[in-house]
Amino acid sequence: MIIKNLTVRFGAFTAVDDVTLEIPAGAIVGLVGESGSGKSTLARAVTGLVPYTGEITGGDPRRIQMVFQDPYASLDPRMTVGASVAEGLRVPRAARQAEVERLLSLVSLPASMAGRYPRELSGGQRQRVAVARALGARPELLVADEITSALDVSVQGSVLNLVRSLREELGLSMLFISHNLAVVRYVSDVVAVMHRGRLVEMGATEEVVGSPRNGYTRSLLEAVPRLRRA
Amino acid sequence: MRHLLRTPAGLAGTTLVGLMVILAIAGPPIWGAEAERIDPAVILQGASAAHPLGTDNLGRDILARVLVAGRLSLVLALLATLIGAIGGIVLGALPSVLPRRAARLVTGTVNALVAFPGLLLAMFTAVVAGLGARGAVLGIGVAIAPGFARLTQTLAASVSGADYVSAARMLGVPRRRIMARHVLPNIAEPLILNLTQALGGALLGLAGMSFLGLGVQPPSFDWGRLLFDGFGRIYSTPAVALGPAVAVALAGIGFNLLGDVLARAASRTAVPAGKAVPRAVSAPGALGEPDPEAVLEVRDLTVTFPGGVTPVRGLSLTVAPGEIVGLVGESGSGKSLTASAIGGLVPYPGEVSAARLRLCGTDLGELPEQERRKLLGTSLAMVFQDPMASLNPALRVGGQLAEVATVHQGASRAEARARAVDRLRHVRIPEPDRRARQHPHELSGGMRQRAVIAMGLMGTPRLIIADEPTTALDVTVQRQILRLLREVTGESGAATLFISHDIAVVGELCHRVVVMYAGRVVEELPVEKLASGAAHPYTRALVASLPDMDTDRSLPLASISGHQPSPAELGPGCAFAARCELATGRCAERPPLIPYGKAHQVACWEAS
Ligand SMILES: Nc1ncnc2c1ncn2[C@@H]1O[C@H](COP(=O)(O)OP(=O)(O)O)[C@@H](O)[C@H]1O
Ligand code: SF4
Ligand SMILES: [Mg+2]
Numbered sequence: 001m002i003i004k005n006l007t008v009r010f011g012a013f014t015a016v017d018d019v020t021l022e023i024p025a026g027a028i029v030g031l032v033g034e035s036g037s038g039k040s041t042l043a044r045a046v047t048g049l050v051p052y053t054g055e056i057t058g059g060d061p062r063r064i065q066m067v068f069q070d071p072y073a074s075l076d077p078r079m080t081v082g083a084s085v086a087e088g089l090r091v092p093r094a095a096r097q098a099e100v101e102r103l104l105s106l107v108s109l110p111a112s113m114a115g116r117y118p119r120e121l122s123g124g125q126r127q128r129v130a131v132a133r134a135l136g137a138r139p140e141l142l143v144a145d146e147i148t149s150a151l152d153v154s155v156q157g158s159v160l161n162l163v164r165s166l167r168e169e170l171g172l173s174m175l176f177i178s179h180n181l182a183v184v185r186y187v188s189d190v191v192a193v194m195h196r197g198r199l200v201e202m203g204a205t206e207e208v209v210g211s212p213r214n215g216y217t218r219s220l221l222e223a224v225p226r227l228r229r230a
Numbered sequence: 231m232r233h234l235l236r237t238p239a240g241l242a243g244t245t246l247v248g249l250m251v252i253l254a255i256a257g258p259p260i261w262g263a264e265a266e267r268i269d270p271a272v273i274l275q276g277a278s279a280a281h282p283l284g285t286d287n288l289g290r291d292i293l294a295r296v297l298v299a300g301r302l303s304l305v306l307a308l309l310a311t312l313i314g315a316i317g318g319i320v321l322g323a324l325p326s327v328l329p330r331r332a333a334r335l336v337t338g339t340v341n342a343l344v345a346f347p348g349l350l351l352a353m354f355t356a357v358v359a360g361l362g363a364r365g366a367v368l369g370i371g372v373a374i375a376p377g378f379a380r381l382t383q384t385l386a387a388s389v390s391g392a393d394y395v396s397a398a399r400m401l402g403v404p405r406r407r408i409m410a411r412h413v414l415p416n417i418a419e420p421l422i423l424n425l426t427q428a429l430g431g432a433l434l435g436l437a438g439m440s441f442l443g444l445g446v447q448p449p450s451f452d453w454g455r456l457l458f459d460g461f462g463r464i465y466s467t468p469a470v471a472l473g474p475a476v477a478v479a480l481a482g483i484g485f486n487l488l489g490d491v492l493a494r495a496a497s498r499t500a501v502p503a504g505k506a507v508p509r510a511v512s513a514p515g516a517l518g519e520p521d522p523e524a525v526l527e528v529r530d531l532t533v534t535f536p537g538g539v540t541p542v543r544g545l546s547l548t549v550a551p552g553e554i555v556g557l558v559g560e561s562g563s564g565k566s567l568t569a570s571a572i573g574g575l576v577p578y579p580g581e582v583s584a585a586r587l588r589l590c591g592t593d594l595g596e597l598p599e600q601e602r603r604k605l606l607g608t609s610l611a612m613v614f615q616d617p618m619a620s621l622n623p624a625l626r627v628g629g630q631l632a633e634v635a636t637v638h639q640g641a642s643r644a645e646a647r648a649r650a651v652d653r654l655r656h657v658r659i660p661e662p663d664r665r666a667r668q669h670p671h672e673l674s675g676g677m678r679q680r681a682v683i684a685m686g687l688m689g690t691p692r693l694i695i696a697d698e699p700t701t702a703l704d705v706t707v708q709r710q711i712l713r714l715l716r717e718v719t720g721e722s723g724a725a726t727l728f729i730s731h732d733i734a735v736v737g738e739l740c741h742r743v744v745v746m747y748a749g750r751v752v753e754e755l756p757v758e759k760l761a762s763g764a765a766h767p768y769t770r771a772l773v774a775s776l777p778d779m780d781t782d783r784s785l786p787l788a789s790i791s792g793h794q795p796s797p798a799e800l801g802p803g804c805a806f807a808a809r810c811e812l813a814t815g816r817c818a819e820r821p822p823l824i825p826y827g828k829a830h831q832v833a834c835w836e837a838s
C-alpha cells in the first residue's frame with residue numbers, strides 16, 4: 001500500500017504535510033515522533049476517519065482497520081466481548097460463534113472470554129479484544145496507534161509479542177505508531193520519523209536506529225531513557 | 231439503592247414518590263364513592279371535622295377528591311413525559327443518522343424550540359389540539375421535547391466521538407445500527423434520570439394548564455382542576471385551594487428530589503471534601519531511633535479505605551539530602567497514595583497511619599494541624615503528572631508563583647514578583663519576564679511542568695515529590711525535565727522522591743530504587759543493581775519485559791502473565807505468587823522485607 005502526498009488541514013493548521021510513505025505487504029512500518037507531530041492524524045486519515053487530500057493506492061481502503069490507544073475507551077462498555085468482536089464479521093449467523101472463538105484464540109484469549117464485559121478485563125486483555133475485533137474484518141492493513149502506551153510494562157511485552165506473531169502468522173501489514181522508540185524498534189521492519197507534520201526520515205529499522213541521518217531523529221534517539229547506559 | 235436512602239434528600243424524594251404511587255393505585259377504590267357523593271346540605275363549606283378541606287359547590291368532600299385526583303394527575307403527567315421524551319429523543323437522535331443538510335435543519339429547529347418559552351409552547355399546542363386533557367397532555371409533551379432533544383444531542387455527540395464508535399464505523403457498521411447498538415444504550419442512563427425530573431415538571435405544568443382552564447374538563451378532575459375550582463374561594467375558605475396545591479407541590483418536589491439524587495449517584499462525583507490526617511500507631515519495639523540525617527523518614531505507612539481496602543500496607547522509606555529515590559511499580563500499586571499520604575492529601579474517607587512520619591526531623595503526626603500545614607507548605611514541593619493540577623488556568627503564571635512567596639514567606643509583592651521571574655529563569659524558561667505575564671494555557675506541556683517546578687522552588691524545599699512528572703511528555707522534553715530535577719536536587723541539597731511506572735526513567739535518574747507491588751515494598755536496591763542485580767522475581771521480570779535500544783529483536787519479549795491483585799483481592803501470602811515462576815508452597819505465607827547485601831533489601835522466600 002502506498003500513501004502519496006497525503007495532507008490533512010484543520011482550518012489554517014496543517015497537521016499532516018505532504019507525507020509519502022510505502023507500507024510493503026507483510027511488513028510492519030513503525031511511525032515515531034513527538035505528540036502533536038501528526039502521527040494520529042495520519043492514522044485517522046489512512047483509515048478514513050478524517051478527510052484528506054492525496055492518494056492511497058495499492059490496497060482496498062475498506063480493508064484497513066485500526067486499534068486505538070486507550071483500552072478503556074475502545075470497547076463499548078455495554079457489549080460483551082463476543083458481541084464486540086462479532087461486529088465486523090461478514091460470515092453467516094451460524095458460523096459466527098466459531099469465528100469469534102477463532103479470532104479470540106488468534107490473540108491468545110480463551111473462548112470463555114466472549115461472554116464477559118470489558119469492565120471485567122485488564123488493559124492488556126482489552127487491547128487483545130480490540131485487535132481481535134479489527135482482525136475480524138480481514139484487514140490488509142492494521143493501524144495500531146500507541147496501543148501499548150496506556151499499558152504497564154509488565155503487559156506491554158505480551159501485546160508486542162502478539163503484534164509480531166500476527167505479522168508472522170497472518171502476513172498482516174501494519175502501521176505501528178508509538179512515541180517510544182525502543183518499542184518501535186522492537187516490532188518494526190521499517191521506521192518512519194515524523195516531525196511537525198512532515199516525514200523527516202525513513203528507512204530500514206537497523207539503519208535509522210544505527211546511523212540516523214536527520215538531526216531530529218538523532219535527538220529522539222539520544223533522549224530514549226536507558227537502563228543500561230554505558 | 232441503599233445509597234438513595236442515605237441522604238435526607240434521597241430519603242424524602244423516595245418516600246414522597248412512593249406515597250404518590252400508592253395514592254395513585256389505592257386512592258380511587260378507597261375514596262372514589264366519597265368523592266362523588268353529592269350532599270346538598272353542606273355546599274361550599276370551609277374546613278370542619280367532617281370535611282377537613284371543606285366541600286365544593288355540590289357538597290362533595292374535597293379531601294376525598296384530592297386523594298382520588300392523584301391517579302389522573304400522575305397518569306397524565308406520565309403520558310405527557312413519555313410523549314415529550316420519545317419525541318425529544320427521536321429529534322435528538324435524527325441528526326446522527328440523517329444526511330448532513332437535513333441534520334442541520336433538525337438541529338436548528340431544536341435550538342429554536344429550546345429558546346422558546348415552554349409554557350407558551352404548551353398553551354399554543356393545547357389551544358390548537360383542543361380543550362381538555364388530551365390537549366393539555368400534548369401541550370406539556372411538546373414543551374418537554376426540545377429539552378430532551380438537546381440533551382440527547384449533546385450526549386450522543388460525546389459518545390459518537392468515542393473510540394469504540396470510530397471502530398464500528400471502520401468496520402462498516404451502518405449509522406442506524408451504531409445509533410441503536412452503541413449510542414443509545416450508553417446514553418440511556420442520564421436520559422432516564424432526566425425523565426424522573428421531567429415527570430415532576432410535567433405534573434406542575436399540567437396542574438398549571440388545568441388551573442388556566444385549558445386542561446381537564448368536568449366531570450373529570452385532577453389536582454389542577456380542583457385548584458381552579460377552589461381558587462375563587464381562597465379568601466373565604468382557604469383550605470379548599472390549599473389542599474390540591476399542597477398535593478401538586480409535594481409530588482413535584484418528590485420527583486425532582488429523586489431525579490436529582492439519582493443523577494448524583496450515577497455520576498459518582500459526590501466526593502465529600504476533607505483530607506485524612508496521619509495517625510500515629512503505637513510503635514512496635516523494633517522501630518529504633520529516628521535517622522537524624524534523613525529529610526524524609528517513613529515507617530509502616532498504611533492507607534486504608536472503608537470496606538477493608540488497604541492500598542498501602544506497612545511501607546517504609548527514607549530519603550537523604552541530595553538523594554533521588556525512585557518509587558516504581560505498575561499502576562495501582564499504591565505509589566500515588568504514598569505520595570498523597572506524605573503530603574497530607576489522601577482524600578476522605580481514606581485513613582492514614584504510620585509508626586513514624588518525619589519530615590526534616592519533625593514528626594508530622596504529632597504537630598498541630600496549623601503547624602503541620604506550615605511545615606508542609608514551606609518544605610515540601612509536589613510535582614504531578616498533570617501540571618494543570620497545580621496551576622490555576624485563570625491566573626497568570628507569574629502571579630501564581632509570587633503568591634507562594636507572599637503567603638508563606640511574607641515577601642512584598644514586588645519582591646515576590648522578581649523572585650518568580652528569577653525562578654522561571656532558573657528552570658530555563660526562555661523569556662521568563664514575558665512568560666510570567668501569560669496564562670498557563672499559553673505555555674507548552676513541558677514549559678508548564680517547568681513552571682510547576684519553579685513554583686516549588688519559590689521557597690527552599692527540603693523534599694521534592696514528583697509523581698509521574700514526565701509521563702505525559704515527549705521523550706525529548708522528558709529528558710530536559712529529568713535533567714532539571716537532577717540539577718535542582720544537586721544544588722539545593724533537597725531530597726527527591728521520584729515516582730514512575732517507567733523503570734527505564736527511574737534507572738536513569740535515581741540513586742536508589744524502591745519497588746512497590748500491591749501496596750508493599752518488595753525490593754529496595756541501589757540503581758547500579760537494577761539492570762542485572764535485582765533479586766526479586768517481580769523486579770527482574772519488569773526489567774526483562776522492558777524493550778530498550780539493545781533488545782534482541784529475534785526473541786520474544788518477556789512478559790508477566792496475569793495481573794496485580796487489587797487491594798480488595800489481597801490474601802495473606804506473597805501478593806506476587808499467582809504470577810511468579812519461582813513460587814512454592816512457602817509463598818502462602820508473606821515474606822518479610824529483609825537485608826540482602828549492601829543497601830539492598832528484598833521480600834521473597836526464594837531470594838538468598
Ligand atoms: N480514593 C480512593 N478510594 C478507594 N481506593 C482508592 C482511592 N484512591 C486510590 N485507591 C486505590 O488504591 C490503589 C493504589 O492507587 P495509587 O496510589 O493511585 O496507585 P499508583 O499511583 O501506584 O498507580 C488502587 O487500587 C486504587 O484503586
Ligand atoms: S515469595 Fe514466592 S511467590 Fe513471592 S516472589 Fe518470592 S518466590 Fe515468588
Ligand atoms: Mg499514580
